[in-house]
Amino acid sequence: MATCGLTEYEAASAEVRAVYDDIRATRRTDFINNFWKALAHDPALLKRTWESVKAVMAPGALDPLVKEMIYVAVSATNQCGYCIASHTAGARKAGMSDEMFAELMAVVGMANETNRLASGYQVEIDERFKT
Amino acid sequence: MATCGLTEYEAASAEVRAVYDDIRATRRTDFINNFWKALAHDPALLKRTWESVKAVMAPGALDPLVKEMIYVAVSATNQCGYCIASHTAGARKAGMSDEMFAELMAVVGMANETNRLASGYQVEIDERFKT
Amino acid sequence: MATCGLTEYEAASAEVRAVYDDIRATRRTDFINNFWKALAHDPALLKRTWESVKAVMAPGALDPLVKEMIYVAVSATNQCGYCIASHTAGARKAGMSDEMFAELMAVVGMANETNRLASGYQVEIDERFKT
C-alpha cells in the first residue's frame, strides 16, 4: 500500500476535494487514480503537482498526445512501473495507436543505447552543436 | 578525445566509408558528427547502429520531429551531454521552435518529478491500468 | 526468491552468524531483514557491507534520522523498491513523522525535475559555484 495510505474522496478535506473535483472536471471522468490519492497525504504537494501537470500537459505548441508519449519515454527510461502503466493508458486515450506505441518504444530503446555509446566512447561534443 | 580516436573519411576503410556515404546522402549534408567517427572504431557496430537509427528515425506513424524530441527527452533524463546537444540540434533542424523546446523541457522535468513521487510514495498500479 | 537464496540464522556459518549477531545487537531487535540474508551468500560482502553501513549510519556530524532520509532520497531516485520500503521503515523508526516524509518527497521530486531542466537546457555552471 502507498506509504501514507490513499485518501478517498469521502475522507478528504475540502482542500483535497477541490483538487479531486478539478481532476474530474478536467479529465471528464469520475476516476481518480492512486497517484493523486497518495499525494493527498500532502495537500500542498497535491495541489502544486496537479496544477503543474494540468498546465504542462495542456495543448500548446505540442499537442497533448505528443506530451503523453514524451512522458512514457521518460518513465520507461527511469523504469518507473507506475508511470509507464498510467501514462501508456493516458497516451492511448489521447489517441496513441499500436503503431505509434511501437515506434515510440523503438526510439526510446535506441536513445538509451546511443546515450551509453556516446559516453562510453567519451565522444566530445562537435563545435557545431555548441550553441 | 574519444577512447579509440575519431576516424576521418580519408583514413576510413571501404566499409566505414560506405556508412559515411549513406549518412551524408540520407541527411543531405557533408557533415559527419563525432559520434559516428568514434563508432567507426568498430565497423560492425557503426553499420548496425546507423542502420537502426535510419530505420527508427524515418517517418512512420510518428513524424521525425516527434521522434527527435523523444530522443532529447531520453537524453536529458539520462543527462547525456553529447546526445542532448546533438539531438537538440537535430530537432531544431526538423522544425522544433523555441516554444516547442520549452514545452518539451517542461514535460521532461515534470515526468522526472512524478516518477520519483510515484516510487517514493510506493503507489500501487491501479487495476484499471493493468492491461 | 533471492538469486542465491536466503540464509537463515540456523543454517548460517559462524562467520555469517557473527554478522547477524552484530546486526541484532546494534539494532536491538531479533529481526534480520532479507537484504542481509541474501548477501550472506557472500560472507565477505556481507561483513564488509554491514560494517560500512554501521559506520556510515552511526551518529556523527549528521544525525541518524537525516541519514535515513538521505538514503530514502537516493533509493527513490534510483527507484529501488526494496530500499525505499526498508529505509522508509528505518526512517520512521528513527523518528520521521508523516510531515517530514512529505517534505522529503517534495524535495526529491523537485530535485529530479530541476536536474533534468538544468541538463536539458545545457546550463553552464556559474563561475561562483566553481570551488
Added chain:
Amino acid sequence: MATCGLTEYEAASAEVRAVYDDIRATRRTDFINNFWKALAHDPALLKRTWESVKAVMAPGALDPLVKEMIYVAVSATNQCGYCIASHTAGARKAGMSDEMFAELMAVVGMANETNRLASGYQVEIDERFKT
C-alpha cells in the same frame, strides 16, 4: 551556452523581472544564477519552478539545511554537474560543514551501492516493510 540563451535582468520582460526580484528578495542577494536565466526562456516554467522551489525549500518539518543536503544527494545520484555544484554551494551557505558534507557523500555512496545489491540479488521485500 544554454540552449535558448540566458536572459539578463536588463533584457527581461516584466513577468521575468518579477521572478528575479522575488529570487533576490528571498535569498537576500543580487545574484541570479544561470539556471534561472536559462529557464527565463519560458516565463511560465520559470515562475512555476521558482514558486515550487521557494515553497519546498522553506523551513518546515525539515530545516533548510537538511533539504539542501537531500538536493545534493539526488543530484549526485543523477550525476547532474550543475545541480551538484549549485546545491553544494547552497548547502554550505545554509551551514553545511566539511564534516557534514563528508558524511552526506558516505551515505549517498552507500545507498547507491546497496540499491544495486538489493536489485541484483533480487531480494523480496520483507512482509514487515509492507505498510
Added chain:
Amino acid sequence: MATCGLTEYEAASAEVRAVYDDIRATRRTDFINNFWKALAHDPALLKRTWESVKAVMAPGALDPLVKEMIYVAVSATNQCGYCIASHTAGARKAGMSDEMFAELMAVVGMANETNRLASGYQVEIDERFKT
C-alpha cells in the same frame, strides 16, 4: 500483461515465426521468453533487436559468459527486474558459478558507489586518463 500482448508461435506471422525459429535454433531450445513475444508486436523491431543481440552476444574477443555478466551488471545498475532475471539465468547457463555471481555483484555495487563519490566530490579527470 505486456502492453500489446504476447504473440505465441501459432498466432505469429511468417516474419515473426522466422525470428522465433532462429532464436530456437541459435539457443538450441524450444523456449521463447516473453521479451521476444512482446516485441513481436513490432516485427521490424523484433528482427532488428534479435539480430543485434545474436551478433553482439556471439563469441568474439570476449567470451559469451563475460558478455552475459556485463548484461547483468547494466541491468542491475538500471534496476530492470526483467533483464536481471533473464540474464542471470542466461549467465548461469553460460557457466556462471555462485562465486562468480557474488564477485559480479560486489563489483557492480562498488562501481555504483564510487560513481557517485566521484561526481559528488566533483573530482576532475587526471591528465593521465585523458587519451
Added chain:
Amino acid sequence: MATCGLTEYEAASAEVRAVYDDIRATRRTDFINNFWKALAHDPALLKRTWESVKAVMAPGALDPLVKEMIYVAVSATNQCGYCIASHTAGARKAGMSDEMFAELMAVVGMANETNRLASGYQVEIDERFKT
C-alpha cells in the same frame, strides 16, 4: 576543483599516507589519482573505500580484467565521466585490447536498449526465470 580540495602526499596525515602507500604498493606505481586525493578529505571513507576496492578487484572467481570491464559497463550506464576515463585506463592496463573494448561497448549499448524495451512493453518475468 574537487569540492574539498585534493590532498597531496606531502600534506597528508599519517592515516592518509598509509592508504596512499598501500595504493602505491598494490598498484606498483607512484601515481595516486585524483579520486583518492579527493576522498582523503574523509580519511575513514578513504580507508574503507580503498580496502573494499582492493578486496573486490583482486583476482578470484573472475579475473581482474573482467572486473575492470564490468566497472566500465556500470560507469558508462551511469554516465560518470571520471569513472569511465579512469577505469577504461585501468582495463587497458589489465590487458583490454581495442577489440575487447569495442565488444564491451556493444553489450553495454544493447543492454541499455533492451532494459527499456522490457520495461516499456511491461513484460512480465517468465516463470522459468523465477528462481
